[in-house]
Amino acid sequence: MNAPHPAKVAGIDSTVPAPAHTVASAAPGASPAAPQSATETADVTDDPGTPCAPGALLQDRLAGWVSDLTTLHELTERLVRTDSLAEGLQELLRAGAALVGARRGLVTLEPADGLGPDTTVGLGLARADLGHIETVPRDALPHGRILDGLPVGAGGLAEPDLFAEEGLDPRHREVAARLGYAASYALPLSLESAGSAGSTGSTGTRESTRGTGRLGAAVWLYDEPAEPDVRQRHLAGLYTRHAVPHLARLLEVERTRTSMATLAEELLPSRLPRVPGVQLAARHRSGPRGGGDWYDALPLPDAALGLAVGSVTGSGPSAVAAMGRLRASLRAYAVMEGEDPVAVLSDLELLLRLTEPARSATALFGYCEPALRRITLAGAGHSPPLLIGQRRTEYVETSVSAPLGMLACWEAPSVEVQAEPGETVLLYTDGLLHRTGDPADRAFARLHAAAAGVPRAARQDPDAVAEHVLRTVLPGGKAEADSEEDVVLLAVRFD
Template identity: 50%
Template sequence: MTDVHPLTSTAPAATALPPAPAPAPPAPPAAAAPAADPAADLLLLPELGEVPAADLQDRLAGWLSDFTSLQEHLELLARADGLAGTLDALLDSGAALLGARRGLVVTLPPGSEGQPARPVGLGLDRATLGTLETVPVEHGPFAGLLGRPGPEGRLLIADLAADPAVGPRFREVAEQLGLGACYALPLAAGPAEEVLGAAAWFYDEPGSPDERREHLVRRYCEFAAPLLARQLAADRAVRAAETLRRSLLPGHLPARTGLRVAARCVPAALERAAGSDWYDAIALPDDTVGLTVGSVLGGGPGAGPHAGTEAAAAMGRVRAALRAYAVLEGEDPVSVLGDLELLLKTTEPTRSATAVYACVDPAGRRIALAGAANCPPVLLTRYGANFVETSLSAPLGMLSCWEAPGVELTAEPGDVLVLYTEGLARRFAPALHAGQSALRRAAADAPRDVRLDPDRLCAHLLEQAGGGEPGTDDLVLLAARFE
């Protein structure tokens, strides 16, 4: 690519880059943002030499303004929510510092061998991003930046239409999208650090940023890179936890004559150390079925970036133990939960669990269940929907000894037993009891054809709760209909 000096421009004066916005009053940097060192920043600026006092005062005022602007943009980055918010903030701030209008950022997943993940755009819709993805990486806006960047550590194409080094596909796409110039930087904490990705900003007309703007955006990207690295690591931990937990949940639900079962599981948008929900349906040797939902909580002071993975692994261990106890003592839900509580105290001392376990006899339509601090199940009948009130009890592992009486009842043909965790109730209303009541009303008001199919009933309840998109809590729902 032709490297055009940052102070030159092929654009006429009428199309020069817009001036930088006036900075706001200085503000202290956010705790999570790396602090810029004004002394180090000044050392990178040109030598003053013999400068008249008036000019020196103007230059110092300009440098102070630039430093304040840099700090404000770093504060915005530190307050960004998650990886997506960090990438959006990086693009927005880079565009403001460079005077550009559109931008593009990509990250490099581990083991990608230079092949970036799906790009995130600024001022570019999904169709435009798809068009830019058709440009080969080695000839596009990130050429030479995703491996070992050259000594320049940047890519500047001041005229995408006239530069002979621009690949034909990139030139074609730039003309189609109205891109006149491109300025791109690798995202790495330092020259010897691993490249995390790259960001590019586009101008509508041919041109290049002046030395001041280029200096600011370089410094900004240097400070942003460590924060981006932490967000990428957290995002990978979230994805690993989600993959693990999905592998630990049942791949299919058992079929029994006279009973149809369906379930839904929607993990939280961001895995936290708080817990991991499960559901299960266990075909027992005596032709009964064990139904359970619950949540593993806690993790102790060691909770960190991998807390979600650890919680998912703990959920898998608890669920596996519950399956074993159900086979041994399935007809006695109180004994099943009592054994599970003893296991938690012995092998998971920093965790507790909420759970409900029901042993269902499809032939006799008999239900025996017990709960430990879990939301009360709902029994949907031809007369409406009612809670199956389990005795109020503490979560498993919280007290010296858990004990609560079981509940037994007989269902009618067409009745549906609905088990769920707290996350679903809180989708209906922030207050837990209000959410439980709203869920019960939604089940009672479900159309008749929906109530005939437990899978459709699960979908209906999710829709009434606001949809199946990830929220702030895990969400589990299990419905069993007696034929």
């Protein structure tokens, strides 16, 4: 009688190697009463004299498949919850280490299109350890050979006992002994292999990934001579084929973030001017897609200084471009009529309404006279500046006004700020308040408390003031975390 064929179960490939704990089939002609091991018999029946039923074998094998698929599902679910390239690479290393039974590893990102970023991330390896590995000739390392395009089998590239290999590179031997690893297992990270797997995504997605090429290579390190078995290799291969498309998306996000940050920085002042009587410092944090917040400090005739902060609605390339146009226009108006901040913003509002009627912006422009320690301010829907001194910390009272582009004709009176020697005027954009996640009144209170809490010694340095306020208002990495809200701080300290 022929054994029944395994039933077709959704998501299970019948070519997958049997799980390690599956009962082995009895050899032809073997006595049912003489199983290969007691463990195998216990898995099937409690009676050692009972023959191994084909149904029990099938049930055990299916249970092993389901267990493996559940593990893969959990690992891929953890991976897709990562939203940055660094987190994704770390999760890839952790999951791969669990699947192949290793403790340490590293992944080298080196996209074949040459657009970067090129980086190496380690698991259980310090930066110095990665530096030692980088001193080994590239062609002597398994992941180096993968990156150089040498052929790798479907099961990856294993080195089960490095020190037993003939012809092992002396430097590789030295580094392996120093770091305490004796074996390795490497896999390529390739969109081509992910697309050819055909197990996820639509046909269009698979076709778009073919030919894109290599993203990098991952290698896991064993403390003792070892290598993954057939099933471990298969599961690790399945996982990486599912992981690579997600890593490719994170790579594109990282490239976009870098490009937008570079573009935004190029549109902002490369350095702040040096003007007698004042010291300047600025902080700028942009979201991953780029935003429309800006600042400016422009020397004007008669030893004056034009100060501006503003925010354009929206995010992404269009908002960054609009910000660049608006800032350039404001600089021109400031040179022509900077002593009248209301006129500067009126001209800017007219330009915005005529050239970009679907967009609005907030702005604050100040005509600063350092010799008099005076700033004449005009604001359009912008948050009030903060005046920080040894004896006072208070918001500057500004007139209530609408953002630019919201009314048929914008106009609001200006106000004057008279500072004392050693005091700092802090200009900022609303993103600083929005990133706190607090209601407006609590966000303003938090900002006021942060400014009032600047250490006395730090108040002599506007850079220290800006840094303290930023880190206090946005603690726990909020200042660096991804957010749709840009943040701008411009600190002006009077001598």
